[in-house]
Amino acid sequence: MTFADARQYLIGTINETVSRRQPGRLERMRMLLRYLGDPQDRYPTLHVGGTSGKGSTCAMAASVLRAQGLRVGLHTKPHLRSVTERARIDGVAIGEQEFADLLEEMMPAIDATAAVESRPSYYETLLALAFLHFARQAVDVAVIEVGVGGMLDGTNVLHPEVCAITNVGFDHMEILGDTLEKIAFDKAGIAKPGVPLVSDVDRPEARAVIERRCAEAGAPFLSVRDLVRVEPYAGGGRHGRQALVATPVAEYRVDLPLLGGFQLRNAATAILMLEQLRPGLRPTREAVEQGLAEVSLAGRVESYPSRPVVVFDVAHNPDKARALADALREEWPGRRFTFVVGVAKGKDAQQMIAVWAQLPVSFVFTSFEVPGRPATGLQRLQSYAQAGGRVSRAINDPVEALAVARRMAEADDIVVVTGSTFVVAELREWWLANVSTVSSPQSQV
Structure with a gap:
């Protein structure tokens, strides 16, 4: 099997919205993994869910564990440039041919699962491949991001060292429910007996549901809001965010090379989560500070210093849209913005x-x-902008849309590419191939 063959097979499995509605989908994942020898049980894991911030929190935790000297697997979604990014070890994605070889090796297990349940989805196949890759490469620990929700997500086969829920907002409502309480109930389904669950959820109705689910599961509940103090301070001209983060265990001087004040909340969540690890995995204060200073994750308020400045951000729900808007106000007060926006059908484009x-x-x-x-x-997108009293243009081709946005903007304005991972991925790759020789990123969030 070539990498092109592997990609073609995966494209044929894409119908995740239908797949995620199937009540037996977690049993399908368990069956697939049993046929593969349950690779996810061969190393300790950290399990991170939430509506927004979980990818950044995972990246921070993985960076800190690497600074501790551990060999670290990282599975997050979605990917930007290549599907291989979903299985990374020490920051390096699995090779294309290795990816194809591993998928070919998995095919008997996939076929056996399909014969009893149904064919594993695109997401489930990639997740199982990551689990298998991490086992084969003998990682010391793996950080795993929840896909959607928690209770029936494919990652909920894990027996983790610690869990986290970054926050609860409105997204994937056709799967998780149409109230914060319903969404929180599903996300809190990752709670396990005796496994600490760290939460930065601030909305009272969602927090109450999570606390109740933790009590029912026998999972210790730790609130970042209650236990961690975050005191931002000026970083002496450095680009990013700096803060003193104090927990009941230690104080950390955090120097994030990331834009957006919301990233300090993610850092606080990552720190409290890492503090719950057992000896041998728990990082030192020095490793925490070093790992956070070295963290990188593309496509989160990632800016390039051209004229005008161009920012890439994968915000694709109202919570992430608000976080992006707040970050833009913080970083470029008084400036004007030209947004290049594409949104997947089913997302709350109107609210964004x-x-x-x-x-x-x-x-x-x-x-x-x-x-x-x-x-x-x-x-439809133009009608939403008109309702908000804003001027808009519609250009079907993303590269042309970016070119028009750059021409429309003044030199001191900010061009922001956002609304969908797919648009950000395409235009960021084009930018890196065609413009990055004359500008480099100011931030990798």
Whole structure:
């Protein structure tokens, strides 16, 4: 099997929205992993869920564990440049041919599972491949991001050292429910007996549900809001975020090379989570500070110092849209913004655009073509901008849309590419291939 063959097979498995609605989907994942020898049980894991911030929190935890000298697997989603990014060890994605070889080796298990249950989904196949890769490469520990929700997510086969829920907001409501309480109930399904669950959830109705689910499961509940003090301070001109983070165990001087004050909340969550690890895995204060200073994760308020500055951010739900808007206000007060936006069908584009319309902004809406992932129509996006009193243009081709946005913007304005991982991935890759020789990122969040 070649890497092209592997990609073609995976494209044929894309129908995740239907798959995630199947009540037996977790049993399908368990069966697939049993056929593979339960690779996820061969190393300790950290399990991180939440509506927003879980990818960044995972990246921070993995960076700290690497600074501690451990061999660290990392599974997050979605990927930006290549599907191989979903199985990384010490920051390095699995090789393309190794990916293809591993998938070919998995095919008997996939076929056996399909004969009894149904064919494993795109997401489940990639997750199982990551689990198997980490076992084969003998990682010391793996950090695993929840896909959607928690209770029936494919990652909920884990027996982790510690769990975390970063926050609870409105996303994937067609799967998780239409209230914060329902969404929190599903996300808190990752709680396990005796396994600490760290939460930065601040909305009282969601927090109450999570606390109750933890009590029922016998999982110690630790609130970042109650236990961690975060005191930001000026970083002497450094680009990023600095703060004193104090827990009941230690104080840390955190120097994040990331934009957006919300990343300090993610850092606090990662620190409290890491403090719950057993000896041998628990990092020192020095490793925490070093790992956080070295963390990188593309596509989160990632800015390039051109004229105008160009920012890439994968915000694709209202909570992430608000975090992005707050970060833009913090980093570039008084500046104007031109947004290049494409949104997947089914996402709350109306609310996202309403959030961004509160900025001094104009919009260039665009589309994308991805198998199994239809885009929201451009006329609909324009109607949302018009309702917010904002000027917009509609250009189907993303590269042309970015070019138009850059021409529309003044030299001191900020061009922001956002709304969908697919649009950000395509335009970020184009930017790196065509413009990155003259500009380098100021931040990798």
